[in-house]
Amino acid sequence: MAQKNKLQFIILGLLNQQPLTGYDLTKAFDTEIGEFWQAQHSQIYPQLKRLEEQGYVTHEITVSGAKLEKKLYHVTATGAELLRQWITVGTPDLTATKDEFILKLYFIHSNRDPRLPMMIQEQLRLHTDKLVHLRQRMTVVFPDKALIEAHYGHYLILQHAIGRENYYVTWLKQTLAALPAEQ
Amino acid sequence: MAQKNKLQFIILGLLNQQPLTGYDLTKAFDTEIGEFWQAQHSQIYPQLKRLEEQGYVTHEITVSGAKLEKKLYHVTATGAELLRQWITVGTPDLTATKDEFILKLYFIHSNRDPRLPMMIQEQLRLHTDKLVHLRQRMTVVFPDKALIEAHYGHYLILQHAIGRENYYVTWLKQTLAALPAEQ
DNA sequence: TAAATACATGTAATTATTTACACGTTAAAA
């Protein structure tokens, strides 16, 4: 029971905060949720349809401008209950992170491999950029304590992501510094 | 080009160290590789067949006991070259970690939610156990410096995993301690 | 006002991954 369709719960969770369109949901995966889960619109629209068939969400049509129809989805009482249950049951499976760089490292046997410095420097750039981006988001999304209290979980996961990237950057720097000097 | 069949490279990388059977490869995903990638035997056997059709690996049959046939796979010259290329090209995509617990946190809005302490404590147990297990592996796999030098990449990823879990545990403890006292 | 970008919703095809089915051997423990 590894996957169990987590996407449905994420959608329910997002809709439980406020009614959204499929397009809005898709965008949510580009920001904070995207830090921990990804989904394309081609996965989201069919999932919304299924959730509606099962009675967990409903939609109303609104019209923007002259004729553009939007479907604004919101959770039903049973949908909210399903969400509550998902959050309440245990989460005993630690899924392994699929990190391609780390995977490559495994196959490098010598600390004198000439590719190592370049590889680590590339990751250092990427993870430093990400860290900067996350810290920036923290200041934008949580400028004051009232907002932290109103969206505590969101605050926690941003804080967690920052700490995680910070560790990654620290580890990369250390690893780079520990490499033998080039001959 | 998000996925690009990384499994094939992992298999090539493992076979490049020493000839292995499909069964051996499957087991490798239970230990260190499993820390960063998972695959079942139902994925591995067909992949081995495809790699052989493409000329990247070959196999020889050995017999264990009276009649148990094993297929021992090893990489070809072109297979080794494909592996080398994969390691050498850049790794610019930071794939998001899919962490179900963190996902659930996002939908908890108040730091007074009665489920929070229980949820964090469960994760604390899980990640502490994992940390203990990883540290244990470090002492078992790398008892001396010579082994570290011979398998530097393997050492690095174990060290990285330990640091990552250590951060996770620290963050969970901190988060638990920062929760408001129960009423 | 024309063009570009963002908004908006879907389906089809392909690939990746998991779970279940299926069969047989060998070595170790009870």
Next chain:
DNA sequence: TTTTAACGTGTAAATAATTACATGTATTTA
């Protein structure tokens, strides 16, 4: 010596996820 666990190799079915196809509207910028 029997039975259990580990060894060993595969396929089938279902689900998850990505990429490509397909179409049209509204708003903003040049």
